[in-house]
Amino acid sequence: MVSNFGFGALVITLIVSIYGIIAAVYGARKNSLAWVESARKAMLLTFPLISLVALSIIYLLVTGDYQVQYVYNVTSSTMPIYLKVTALWGGQAGSLIFWSLLLSAFASAVTLRKWDRDREFLPWVIVVALVTLVFFVGMSIFFENPFVRFWQTAGGAEAVAMFKPVGATNLTPFDGRGLNPLLRHPGMIIHPPMLYLGFVSFVIPFAFAIAALVTGRTDDRWIRVTRRWTLVAWLFLSLGLVLGSRWAYDVLGWGGYWAWDPVEIAAFMPFLSGTAFLHSVMIQEKRGLFKRWNMVLIILTYSLVIFGTFLTRSGVLSSVHAFSQSAIGPLFFGYIGITFAISLALLLQRWNALRSEGEMHSMLSREALFLLNNLLFMGILVVCFWGVLFPLISELFTGQKVTVGPPFYERSTGPLFAALLLLMGVAPLSAWGHSTVKTLGKAMWKPFIASLIVPVIAYVLGVRAPMAFVAFWLCGFVALITLYEYYRGVAARHRKNGENVFAALWNLMGRNRRRYGGYIIHLGVVLMALGIIGIEMFQTETQGTIPPGGQMSLGSYTISFDKLDIFDTADGRNVARAVVSVERDGKPLGQLFPRRDYYYDSQQPMTIPGVRSTMEDDLYVLLVDWEPISSTGVTFKVYHNPLVNWLWLGGFVFIFGTLVAAWPEKEPEPVRVPAVNRKMTSSGVQSAD
Amino acid sequence: MALNQTAAKTSPRSRVKFIIGGLLIVTAVVYLIFTSTQASAQYFLTVDELSQKSVDVGSREIRVSGAVLGDTIQYDAQNLLLTFEVAHVPGDNAEIEAQGGLAEVLHAAVVDTSRSRIKVEYHGVMPDLLRNEAQAIMTGRMNENGVFVAQELLLKCPTKYEEAVPEQAEGG
Numbered sequence: 036m037v038s039n040f041g042f043g044a045l046v047i048t049l050i051v052s053i054y055g056i057i058a059a060v061y062g063a064r065k066n067s068l069a070w071v072e073s074a075r076k077a078m079l080l081t082f083p084l085i086s087l088v089a090l091s092i093i094y095l096l097v098t099g100d101y102q103v104q105y106v107y108n109v110t111s112s113t114m115p116i117y118l119k120v121t122a123l124w125g126g127q128a129g130s131l132i133f134w135s136l137l138l139s140a141f142a143s144a145v146t147l148r149k150w151d152r153d154r155e156f157l158p159w160v161i162v163v164a165l166v167t168l169v170f171f172v173g174m175s176i177f178f179e180n181p182f183v184r185f186w187q188t189a190g191g192a193e194a195v196a197m198f199k200p201v202g203a204t205n206l207t208p209f210d211g212r213g214l215n216p217l218l219r220h221p222g223m224i225i226h227p228p229m230l231y232l233g234f235v236s237f238v239i240p241f242a243f244a245i246a247a248l249v250t251g252r253t254d255d256r257w258i259r260v261t262r263r264w265t266l267v268a269w270l271f272l273s274l275g276l277v278l279g280s281r282w283a284y285d286v287l288g289w290g291g292y293w294a295w296d297p298v299e300i301a302a303f304m305p306f307l308s309g310t311a312f313l314h315s316v317m318i319q320e321k322r323g324l325f326k327r328w329n330m331v332l333i334i335l336t337y338s339l340v341i342f343g344t345f346l347t348r349s350g351v352l353s354s355v356h357a358f359s360q361s362a363i364g365p366l367f368f369g370y371i372g373i374t375f376a377i378s379l380a381l382l383l384q385r386w387n388a389l390r391s392e393g394e395m396h397s398m399l400s401r402e403a404l405f406l407l408n409n410l411l412f413m414g415i416l417v418v419c420f421w422g423v424l425f426p427l428i429s430e431l432f433t434g435q436k437v438t439v440g441p442p443f444y445e446r447s448t449g450p451l452f453a454a455l456l457l458l459m460g461v462a463p464l465s466a467w468g469h470s471t472v473k474t475l476g477k478a479m480w481k482p483f484i485a486s487l488i489v490p491v492i493a494y495v496l497g498v499r500a501p502m503a504f505v506a507f508w509l510c511g512f513v514a515l516i517t518l519y520e521y522y523r524g525v526a527a528r529h530r531k532n533g534e535n536v537f538a539a540l541w542n543l544m545g546r547n548r549r550r551y552g553g554y555i556i557h558l559g560v561v562l563m564a565l566g567i568i569g570i571e572m573f574q575t576e577t578q579g580t581i582p583p584g585g586q587m588s589l590g591s592y593t594i595s596f597d598k599l600d601i602f603d604t605a606d607g608r609n610v611a612r613a614v615v616s617v618e619r620d621g622k623p624l625g626q627l628f629p630r631r632d633y634y635y636d637s638q639q640p641m642t643i644p645g646v647r648s649t650m651e652d653d654l655y656v657l658l659v660d661w662e663p664i665s666s667t668g669v670t671f672k673v674y675h676n677p678l679v680n681w682l683w684l685g686g687f688v689f690i691f692g693t694l695v696a697a698w699p700e701k702e703p704e705p706v707r708v709p710a711v712n713r714k715m716t717s718s719g720v721q722s723a724d
Numbered sequence: 725m726a727l728n729q730t731a732a733k734t735s736p737r738s739r740v741k742f743i744i745g746g747l748l749i750v751t752a753v754v755y756l757i758f759t760s761t762q763a764s765a766q767y768f769l770t771v772d773e774l775s776q777k778s779v780d781v782g783s784r785e786i787r788v789s790g791a792v793l794g795d796t797i798q799y800d801a802q803n804l805l806l807t808f809e810v811a812h813v814p815g816d817n818a819e820i821e822a823q824g825g826l827a828e829v830l831h832a833a834v835v836d837t838s839r840s841r842i843k844v845e846y847h848g849v850m851p852d853l854l855r856n857e858a859q860a861i862m863t864g865r866m867n868e869n870g871v872f873v874a875q876e877l878l879l880k881c882p883t884k885y886e887e888a889v890p891e892q893a894e895g896g
Contacts, residue, residue, distance in 0.1 A: 217852075396738055398745060410746065414753040421757055426768065436768035436815060438787055439761060440863060440876075447760035451753070578849070580802050640852045659849045660801035670801045672849050 038103055038182040041091025042197060045182075048084040048135075049172045051077050052165045059165070063158035071158045075146050078161050081139040081168060089136050092129055092181050096122050102207040104195055105129060105181045111213030111636055113607050118214060121224045125214050128181035130227070134344060135171045137235040138164065145239055145264075153260060159246035160239075167238055170370050178366070216634045216641045222282035226275055230302055233272025234340045237309060239264040241337035244330055248381040253388045258316045258329065265313055266697035272306050273693065277686040286641070290576065290655050290674035292682065295441040300419045301346035305339040307419070308332055311412035317549075318402050321467060323392030325402075327382065328409070330389065334378040341371050346423075399470040404462040411455045418447045445571075453509065456564055459557050460513030463520055482519045486512035506568045514561045517554050524551075544695065552696025559692055562685030569652075569678025578659065578672040589673050592654055593618045596669055597626070599661055609633040613658045613669055617647055629658040629671070650684075652677040766863060771812035774866070775840040787863050788872065789813060790842070791833035792879075794856025806846040810860050811839040826880070830857045846874040853879035 055077030062070025092105070096119045101107045109125040110118075124133045142164035150157050175181065186194045189202035217223075240261035247257040279299070280292040293299065312332040315325045345367035382389075395402055422439050429437040464478040489511030490504040498504065521540070528539035544551040577589045586595040597614040604610055612630040616623065627645030634641065647654040655674040764785075771790045790810025797808040811833040814820055820829050833839055834857050844862060854860070854877075862874040 395742065398738075398741060403742075407745075407749070410749045414749065414756075417753060418757055418760075421761070425761065425765075429765075437765050438768050439764050440766060440787075443760045443764040446763065447756040450756060578804055638855075642849075642852060657849060659804065660799065668802070670804065672804075 037091050037094050037100070038184060038197075041088050041095075042176075042180070042182045044084050044087040044091065045132075045172060045176055048081055048088065049169060049176060051080050051084065052169045052172060055081070055165045056162055056169065059158040059161040063155075071161075074158060074161050078139075078146050078165060079143050081165075082136075082143045085132070085136045085139050085172075089123060089132055092123055092132060093120055096120065099211065100207075101209070101211050102184045102205055103181075104183050104185060107185070107208050107211045109211070109214055111211040113636055114213060114219075118219060118224070122214055124227045124231070125218065128175065128179040130231075131171055131175050131179050132181055133228070134231055134235065135168055135175065137231055138168055138171065138238060141235055141239055142168070142242075145242075153256065155250045155252060156243060156246040156257070156260075159249045160242040163242035163245050164238065166374075174366065210636075213637050216632070216637060216639055217286055220282055220286050222278050222285065226278040226282055229271050229278055230275030231344075233268050233270070233275055234305065234344060236264055236268030236271060237305060237333075237336050237340050240268070240312075241333050244333045245378060245381065248330065248378075248385050251385060251388060253326065253385055255316075255319050255323075255326075258319060262316070263697055263699070265309070265316070266693060269306070269309050269313055270690065270693040270697060272302070272309065273686075274690060276302060276306060277683075277690070281683060281686075284679075285644075290574065290644075290676060292570070292679075295422070295444040297423050298346055300423055300444075301343040304416055304419050305336050305343055307412050307416040308336040308339055311409045311416075312336055314405055314412075315409050318405050322402055324395065325406070325409075326389040326391060327386065330382050332409075334375065334382065337378070338371050338375045341367065341374070345371070397469045397471070399465055399472065399475055401462065401465045401467045401470070404458060404465055408455065408458055408462065411451050411458065415448050415451050415455075418444065418451070452564075453506070456509055456513055456560070459560065460516040463554065463557075464516065479516055479519075482515035483512065486515050500572060503568065503572050506564075506572070510561050510565050510568070514558060517557050517561070520554060521551070548698055549696045552692050552694075552698075555692030555695055556689050557692075559685045559687070559689030562681045562688055564685070566679050566682025566685060569681065570676045573677040575675045576673065578670065580660075580668040580670040582668050585668075587671065587673070589654075589675050591620050592673075592675065593621075594627070594654075594656060594671070594673060596671070599669055607635045609635065611658065611661060613645075613661075613671075615645060615656055615671070617654060627654070627656050629656045631658050648680060650678075650680050653679050768815065770815040771810060771842055772840050774872070775812075775842055785863060785865055785875075787861065788842075789815065789859060789861045791830040792854060792856060792858045792860050793834055793841070797854060799850050801850075804848055806848070806850055806854075807843065808854070808860075809841045809843055810862075811836070811841050813859065826859065827857075830859055843871045844874055845871050846877050848877075851877055851879055 055074045058070050058077060059074035061067070062072075062074055095103050095106050096110050097116060099106065099110065099112055099119075105126060105128050109122040109129070114122075123129045142161070145160060145164075146157070180197055183195050183197050185206040185208065186196060186200055186203040187206040188194050188200055193206060194200055194203060240257075243257040243261045247253055279302070283294070284290075284292045312329065315332060316329055318325050319329055345364070395406075397403060422443055426436050426438045429435060461475065461479065465475055486508060490508050493504060493507045498507070521543070524543045525536060525539040528534050528543055529536065532539070534542065575590060577587065579587045581587055581596045583596055583598060586593050588594075595616045595618070597616055599611060599613045601609070601611045610630055610632050612628055615627045615629065617625060617627055624647065627647055629645035630643050632641045632643065633639070642657055642659075645656045645658075653674075653676040655676055657672040657674075659670040659672050661669040767784060767786045769786055769788050771788060774786070774788055788810075791813050793809045793811060797806075799806050813829050813833045814823070820826055823829050823832070844860070845867075846862075859880040861878040861880070862872065863876040864872055864874040867873050
């Protein structure tokens, strides 16, 4: 019943969306407001419709209707209700519906804005959003239907179909398979929606870019309108990536946070092109350069977003994430290819209109360094793309599957990330238009001198690896430059307006949120870099089997095994929990409780580390194995992860900075006013959202 | 593209400067990709290819995927030494699909005693997902005794879940 209702709503969504596309195109061609308005209504209607579809799925999940294949696959009766609800995105079919829901919500929100000055964009924004929606909804209806059910045919065979085959009876399994225990982690419940929110938000700037290309209104209005959307998309994508890393660290029990898995890379690629876009639009706003390049970047980001959704949802690559294998692969590729080709064709058509308004003279000017930033981000993107596609390419040409692993990515992106880090420090000091080595040197010699203390401190603390000195120095240098920028801004306000330090800092950031929010993000990146350097360069590990009362050491730490408890819990787990005392240099530091939970329903164990976490380091203890009866010995694996918490702290700072930058500005900011579009920009600022 | 565009109106001298600068960066990226690929490319082989030595892999690092035989799993917790055997499964997704999906293929591989098999050795923590009919994707080298010494071990259990869970163990 509910299945049929949900499926019906899905089909109506498809029809309404197709109508909306036709109405929008027709309305734009005929210049008919009524038709465009009708298209807008169709767009708005998709949201309640898909909400009904999603609610139907949630209803089936919560009531445990195991006749529905999707419900059977992702839930079981022992799961708590919040996990049943979030199982909406626990599998492939539900994820696609969730994607569509987010898209229609965002696109509807956009169509509700005031369009006064941008009326000509409206139909084309609707077209892009609805075409994307039709693709996903169509996929749900024809290939990944979340409502298909189990039937027992007249012949006694099992069948999976949407509608009851003739003569068949309902077949309802007693219980579902349940969500994998490893996915029952708070980080894992919000990680996919965050990534999806990021993915979907990037559709909006893309829609405006296409609208600008189609209408020929190729000034930077589309960038101003979507600036906040871009930041929001970027915020969610960043959150998704950080949460995913944290989940890996907490749950997967290998002491790491990032494995260069193809699916991680698939989520990382739109982040890279999006970050490049975020930076280079500033150059278009300030200097009128890079117009074509920005178009290329947003088109690329859109394609990568679809590609990312596809990679996580198909079996095209041997990834640990992509277990699901289905027919949707070729369709995704077809869709990406067609939309990419059409977008590029539109771009070429407007190629001459997108001429730069200015020119670049100096290699060290702000705009040139932004260009360098873009090239580096693109370089990392190319590395990732190559790594993901290399197996496919090599198989095509040599017939032999050859893959590249994490060492490939580490080797090739390492220098690029280091260059980006350095650039991140230097670029904010350079001036628009023209900078020389002399002006740059003048701006940064003080932080440079101060930063030389960092390697000295590192040496005193016992660091001996040459690369580590460079890495730590780089972090210190960039952090000091960025703080120095704050200092200069605050000092200037203090001198000029007599404001006290805090008022000056507050006003400084309030005045130019994007700039100073950006600097906070940069500081966050430095902190994250510190954490990454710590765990990548200084991680140590040991393992061993010790009897009760026995000890093992790692560095200055000693752990002693006190006891092991084994017990059952009410929610169907068998828990083996070790009690371990930690000492450092003979000083007791408390106890850790590494454990292993065995889930009876899914017959799967899950290893939960005992972690002693400080800003200096993490002591990460895993319970590996034990002798069941005599308890003659328990095996532990111990990791020492220096500085890793700076990675998470940096993540917080990073997200905070993005929020500062994305927070709505009250006062109109100073804008670049080239003669051509003076009227447009100065009048358009107030409504820019 | 960006270079052409920004250089469009720039004076010839600085245009040359920018083109050289851009080319340097592109060269650097290409160099990094090329050398890293050379240094870390791994052949992805099936158990058949590996046991028949149809491809000369020498001491190169290789990746191999196979179906885990549950009865052969042995774990020496004292020394953290894990040994098991894997049976041949097709390496091609289309082929797997044609044979009824990964779960079917893994089951068939384990049941069929005529399939070629290899012994695997792994030093480290026993992964939670290691069990009968799991798909093991291993990275490592063949030793002189014909045992595959895995450095890295990834496991998939499609029989249980539609959704994938990363299960990864990295050995030293």
